[in-house]
Amino acid sequence: MRVETAELADVLLFTPEPFRDERGLFTRTFESRLFDSELSKSRQNRRVPTRASDFIEDSQSRSNRGVVRGMHGRSGRGEAKLVRCSHGAVFDVLVDIRRESPTFGVQQAFTLDDVAFALLYVPSGFLHGFQALTPTADVCYRIDREHDPREDIAVAYSDSELAIPWPLPVSHVSTRDAAAGSWSQLMESA
Structure with a gap:
């Protein structure tokens, strides 16, 4: 498995190396030992408290082409x-x-897809969102805490200060995402 550091501090991208033959392919999408080893390198410079065993909840979403979540x-x-x-595939x-x-x-x-099988490590302290690039896209999340809706925060996907360059016209967003505040509002409240 190949591991790349992102431009963002403490973010890692794990990309498996599938075994392919006439039957199709096999790949390991997660290795706790490798994950812990890579994060221990980050811990030497900064406090990154996550370990593979800390993940307690798995979720999955399915989105249609052009949908933005975030x-x-x-x-x-x-x-x-x-x-x-x-x-x-998703952006x-x-x-x-x-x-x-x-x-x-x-x-x-990042482009995440079912070809490279990349796994993105997102430490706490990030906003996260994506846009489906294919007719349907399934995104799987492994999370280190139980969901508490009282702690949810959001910034509008179309916020002019963030100016996220979504690659496709946005076909649909949830009511909650459409009503999300701005980057400035989030910074004022924090």
Whole structure:
């Protein structure tokens, strides 16, 4: 498995190397030992508290082409997550909202798909969202805390300060996402 550091502090991208033959393919999409080893390197420089065994909840979403989900985050101690696209492809976006971070306010996009099988590690303290690029896209999340709706935070996917370059026209967003506040409002409330 190949591991890449992202431009955003503490974010890692794990890309498996599938075995392919006439039957199709086989790949391991997660290895706890490798995950813990890579994060221990981050811990030497900064406090990154997540370990593979910390993930307690798995979720999955299915979205149609052009749908945007996001930009979501958590208040309090936040939530770390592992994100991958198990079917189709998505344009996945992170925004660092950790004021003490060297990449505070910076965004980075990744293409996650069912070809490369990349797994994105998102530490706590990020806004996260994505747009489905294929007729349908399934996104799987492994999260390190139980969901508490009282801690949900969001910034509008179309916020002019973030200016996220969604690659397709947005076909649909949830009512909640359409009513989300701005980056400025989030910064004022934090």
